[in-house]
Ligand SMILES: Nc1ncnc2c1ncn2[C@@H]1O[C@H](COP(=O)(O)OP(=O)(O)OP(=O)(O)O)[C@@H](O)[C@H]1O
Ligand SMILES: O=c1[nH]c(=O)c2[nH+]cn([C@@H]3O[C@H](COP(=O)(O)O)[C@@H](O)[C@H]3O)c2[nH]1
């Protein structure tokens with residue numbers, strides 16, 4: 170069966186929550202994609218959606234130039250659900266009235282169900298439902314043929330439905346957890362109106378993806394894949410290996426910026442256990458040489474990015490006839506390029522091995538480009554990737570170089586590597602590993618005075634950084650138990666010669682970032 174047969178189209182008007190809509194839909198077992206708000210009729214036809222969801226957005230439908238959808242959305246004959254801006258747009262385009270009112274609502278609200286149909290099918294008339302509101306504009310009059318099916322103190326049309334067609338609008342956000350029964354509303358829309366079966370699963374995905382990889386690569390094509398031991402590239406490698414066997418060549422770059430035992434772990438798992446063809450390139454010396462004397466964070470990142478590319482190019486040349494490069498690109502990366510987003514500034518140059526394809530004239534294979542991180546984890550489990558790999562905390566491409574502030578030398582890398590190993594061990598020991606987003610050590614270019622065994626010391630300072638986060642975009646410093654902090658501090662000062670002081674970073678993001686560089 171073609172599991173892509175039942176697709177939901179999400180048009181993104183720029184809401185912070187658009188990705189959440191997609192995740193909720195996927196969680197319900199339905200495949201969906203996010204596209205730009207003004208996707209033209211022809212492309213909508215080609216997509217052949219079973220239903221269309223219009224997201225929220227920061228603009229006001231009353232403002233000149235605010236985003237619109239193709240009118241075909243309402244003529245396609247498929248169910249439509251407008252959320253917030255989506256509802257306002259629907260009202261405006263179909264002949265209702267929207268006002269930039271004094272009725273702003275931001276935060277929790279209660280909606281009374283007036284009619285238990287459409288998204289409220291699983292509710293009862295008179296139910297009072299907790300929802301999250303976040304709007305400044307308000308629908309003042311519904312278009313002809315529509316009626317209110319829910320109201321709140323502030324919005325007489327908090328939920329609206331056409332009287333005979335499956336077209337709905339919600340002023341609140343069903344996709345966020347602050348609308349606890351929001352999933353039931355989306356479920357009713359998807360299964361009741363769009364009549365999907367909910368058969369999008371990772372088992373089905375594996376078969377389809379294997380087939381797609383083989384088609385793309387052809388009968389004899391060969392693929393190289395940068396394997397970092399992180400979740401994304403590990404899962405991509407296993408999937409490619411299933412599809413291609415020995416026609417896949419993985420390349421693991423030991424850049425000298427890895428954590429303790431990382432190289433051995435990756436080799437043991439992929440070579441010994443999964444029998445994946447893997448070539449480890451020992452590039453430690455050349456990375457360190459290029460980094461010598463460099464202290465500026467952005468310079469470090471750029472140097473490392475360039476060196477990765479150089480190493481890769483050389484390795485690729487050695488792989489006879491490799492015509493394809495595999496990357497662990499995920500759906501959030503893809504969305505970045507299709508969404509309706511304003512300009513943003515560069516805080517740090519995040520790098521992976523992007524930029525490679527053009528320069529190497531390799532064609533790209535990106536088997537995970539439709540998946541979210543949590544789906545990649547499910548897929549990893551399905552492919553037999555052990556739990557300790559599936560649940561791994563993210564580790565940045567530039568590695569320990571951006572956790573050694575100041576100059577990166579072999580000696581200083583070794584200090585942070587040993588401190589980091591202690592952090593990893595103690596965080597796991599305390600059962601906290603999966604509760605924190607990341608926990609790691611940072612070495613400062615700061616020395617301070619201490620006393621050890623009655624002797625004066627003048628040694629380095631180590632920072633313990635631990636944060637909780639949902640997606641890495643914002644983060645809070647983790648409230649680690651004092652006993653854990655104490656054990657980590659004692660062990661680092663005792664076991665890592667050269668460190669006499671450990672401090673705990675209590676900054677959130679923003680205003681700080683997770684990494685120190
Ligand atoms: N040491 C390395 N050797 C080879 N390729 C690497 C290395 N480090 C990074 N890469 C490549 O860069 C890509 C991006 O790295 P990134 O850290 O974003 O993803 P990941 O390591 O696969 O997963 P995670 O985000 O869970 O760490 C990887 O998918 C991999 O292809
Ligand atoms: O693959 C990566 N390449 C990079 O260059 C990079 N820089 C930061 N990170 C990770 O991204 C998340 C957010 O980090 P910051 O708050 O420090 O920007 C955190 O999870 C960081 O570990 C990187 N990941």
Ligand SMILES: NC(=O)CC[C@H](N)C(=O)O
Nearest residue numbers: 225226253254304305306
């Ligand atoms: N969250 C939204 O979609 C908000 C829609 C619109 N910008 C408003 O303020 O009413």
Ligand SMILES: [Mg+2]
Nearest residue numbers: 397399564565
């Ligand atoms: Mg990584």
